[in-house]
Amino acid sequence: MASHTSKAFLSLGRINVSGLGLQKSVSRVTYATDLSIRSSNVNKGLPDRGDRGFFRRPRRTAGEPRTEKMPVDQDWTAVYPAATPFRPSSVPLPVRMGYPVKGGVPPEKKGNLELIKIPNFLHLTPAAIKKHCEALKPFCTEWPSALDTDKKCDEHFPIKVGSTDYVSAGLSVRNPSARIVHLKVKLSSLNLDDHARKKMLKLVGERYCKDTDVLTITTDSCPLRQQNHDYAMYLLTVLYHESWKTEAWEADKTVADMEEYSWEDSPSQRNVLDMLVRMKVAGEGEGEELREQLLGRKEVQEYKDSVTRLKNEGESESTMLQYKEAVKKVLNL
Amino acid sequence: MAAPMALRRELFSLARKISGISHLTPRALGACSGHRKCNIIRSHLPLASSTSFHTATVFLSTPSSITVTEEPDTLFQKVSLLVKGHDRAVLDSYEFFATMAAKELGININKVHELPKDMERFTLLKSVHIFKNHRVQYEMRTHYRCIELSHITGCTAQVYLEYIQRNLPEGVAMEVTKTAMEKVPDHILEPMWEDHPIDDKPSQ
Numbered sequence: 001m002a003s004h005t006s007k008a009f010l011s012l013g014r015i016n017v018s019g020l021g022l023q024k025s026v027s028r029v030t031y032a033t034d035l036s037i038r039s040s041n042v043n044k045g046l047p048d049r050g051d052r053g054f055f056r057r058p059r060r061t062a063g064e065p066r067t068e069k070m071p072v073d074q075d076w077t078a079v080y081p082a083a084t085p086f087r088p089s090s091v092p093l094p095v096r097m098g099y100p101v102k103g104g105v106p107p108e109k110k111g112n113l114e115l116i117k118i119p120n121f122l123h124l125t126p127a128a129i130k131k132h133c134e135a136l137k138p139f140c141t142e143w144p145s146a147l148d149t150d151k152k153c154d155e156h157f158p159i160k161v162g163s164t165d166y167v168s169a170g171l172s173v174r175n176p177s178a179r180i181v182h183l184k185v186k187l188s189s190l191n192l193d194d195h196a197r198k199k200m201l202k203l204v205g206e207r208y209c210k211d212t213d214v215l216t217i218t219t220d221s222c223p224l225r226q227q228n229h230d231y232a233m234y235l236l237t238v239l240y241h242e243s244w245k246t247e248a249w250e251a252d253k254t255v256a257d258m259e260e261y262s263w264e265d266s267p268s269q270r271n272v273l274d275m276l277v278r279m280k281v282a283g284e285g286e287g288e289e290l291r292e293q294l295l296g297r298k299e300v301q302e303y304k305d306s307v308t309r310l311k312n313e314g315e316s317e318s319t320m321l322q323y324k325e326a327v328k329k330v331l332n333l
Numbered sequence: 334m335a336a337p338m339a340l341r342r343e344l345f346s347l348a349r350k351i352s353g354i355s356h357l358t359p360r361a362l363g364a365c366s367g368h369r370k371c372n373i374i375r376s377h378l379p380l381a382s383s384t385s386f387h388t389a390t391v392f393l394s395t396p397s398s399i400t401v402t403e404e405p406d407t408l409f410q411k412v413s414l415l416v417k418g419h420d421r422a423v424l425d426s427y428e429f430f431a432t433m434a435a436k437e438l439g440i441n442i443n444k445v446h447e448l449p450k451d452m453e454r455f456t457l458l459k460s461v462h463i464f465k466n467h468r469v470q471y472e473m474r475t476h477y478r479c480i481e482l483s484h485i486t487g488c489t490a491q492v493y494l495e496y497i498q499r500n501l502p503e504g505v506a507m508e509v510t511k512t513a514m515e516k517v518p519d520h521i522l523e524p525m526w527e528d529h530p531i532d533d534k535p536s537q
Contacts, residue, residue: 083500119502121426126433133437136496138399140438140489141406147484153410160410162513165494169504184513191522237521244524 065089077131080122086115091122158189161232163225180220183232186213190240198259199250200243261311263304272303272330299329407487411443411513414480414497421450421476423502428478431497438493440482448477 070079070092079090088109096106097114109115147153162182166175187208192200200215201208208215217235219228255266263269306326310319414431418424428445435442454472458465485493 118420119423119504121430121502124426124430124500129430129433130437132496133434136438136492139492141486142439143408143484143486143489147408150410153408157408157410160513167498167501191524196524240521241525244526 062089067092076125077123077128080125080128083123086118086120086122088112088115154186154189158186159236160184161229163229179223179225179228180218181225181228181232183217183219183229183236184214185236187215188213192240192243195246196240196243200239201259203239203243261308263308268307269304272300276300276330299326302326303330407490409485409487409490409513410483412482412485412490412494414482415448416478416480417475418502419474419476424476424478427502428480430500431480434496435480435482435493438489440485440489440493443481443483445478445480448479450477451475 066089086109088111091109093109095109095115097109097112098106100106147156160183162184163180164178166178167173168175187197187200204215207217217232219232219235222228222231303326306319306323310323313319416424416427416431418427432442432445452472452474454470456468456470459467459469
């Protein structure tokens with residue numbers, strides 16, 4: 001009997017001593033683990049702070065963590081089926097995170113706020129992703145196998161419509177820039193003749209890129225993307241049909257309006273023919289047929305090609321060389 | 334001539350599949366929600382399979398009825414995902430998740446690359462009142478990750494993007510998706526004027 005009571009006293013004393021010792025041995029660095037120790041000493045019923053007058057119910061002690069009971073070949077997708085914060089008692093990994101205590105290691109996962117703060121991907125393990133995709137597969141469709149190259153896509157589907165979606169966390173899920181629509185089409189894929197193409201280029205102006213032959217129409221005047229898309233298609237239709245029309249005032253097109261240089265009825269043609277006529281003034285008869293005959297000569301044709309190329313493409317090594325050769329042939333040098 | 338016709342037939346048979354449980358979240362999903370005018374038929378969830386709730390099929394506990402319509406599916410030549418975040422490790426994990434999901438669903442990935450990070454720095458006064466010589470500097474780092482997918486149908490893109498966007502990590506990563514669509518012009522095949530058009534106002 002006495003031994004029992006003495007043992008009881010001893011055990012009590014030991015608990016007290018160990019409690020005090022724990023409080024003293026806590027290091028200067030405070031972590032969230034500190035709080036659990038404090039709260040276990042204070043839950044005996046009496047409120048410790050004066051301002052809080054209510055009776056705090058004694059908290060039941062936590063059992064052993066779930067990690068002890070986890071088999072190795074368990075189904076992890078059942079442990080973390082959805083995105084949840086980190087639960088140290090549910091994750092059987094010895095993770096440590098945080099700034100190391102002096103002379104020590106980073107703190108353990110129990111009560112570690114740093115691990116709870118960061119986003120975790122425990123619900124998206126490869127096994128979980130495979131399961132999700134298996135469930136999602138029936139809703140997917142296959143890409144048509146005949147459209148494997150970009151060229152075939154361009155041939156059958158020449159119009160490309162581009163738009164952007166934005167996903168972000170904020171006060172509102174909507175982003176006004178999501179209504180912008182870009183419509184890109186290659187002019188070579190539209191049914192345009194020469195006049196229609198030139199008129200289209202004049203109507204469109206800067207929206208056409210000569211290197212890639214792509215017309216880009218960007219619409220953002222309507223508040224909804226569907227409306228902008230319809231407006232872009234409407235613009236394309238109008239451009240197409242208007243460019244096929246020939247107005248009366250288009251007959252007043254001057255040489256300055258021409259997009260590219262044409263040698264017929266140009267000062268260059270007149271000069272060359274005049275010069276050749278004067279050179280051959282002792283030869284055949286004069287008149288229009290002489291000019292026609294001269295036009296048909298090979299050197300004159302070559303000269304015409306070289307001048308056209310020079311004017312259209314600009315000055316470069318090859319164009320200048322070609323012009324030089326043509327001039328030499330015409331003047332018989 | 335036969336090839337385009339066969340192709341058109343194949344395309345028109347590419348019907349759009351609507352899921353019974355497609356909860357279109359208020360988040361702006363892909364541009365493929367363009368001309369969708371089909372009704373979504375909600376399936377009546379049978380209660381018998383709720384017993385399997387606590388096992389792995391929590392996320393899709395009941396089989397939903399898949400409706401197949403005759404509307405032709407949209408085709409995306411290129412879908413580009415740009416993910417932005419403050420933490421590079423989170424973006425690494427997300428990239429692994431997105432690429433694995435694309436591989437499982439059979440979407441071909443063109444390129445996965447990392448754009449150089451942006452750092453926005455600013456210098457503020459450290460003290461509330463005076464002490465102009467004592468400042469404090471802050472910086473905000475934005476890391477990027479770009480995943481480019483090619484040749485996706487509208488249904489697949491919708492499914493994949495919804496899955497990806499629902500599993501976007503909190504706050505850290507934002508996503509911008511560029512979708513380039515392909516279409517065939519129908520009323521732009523022939524000009525509507527006669528051989529000698531007169532300039533009267535067209536009415537379309």
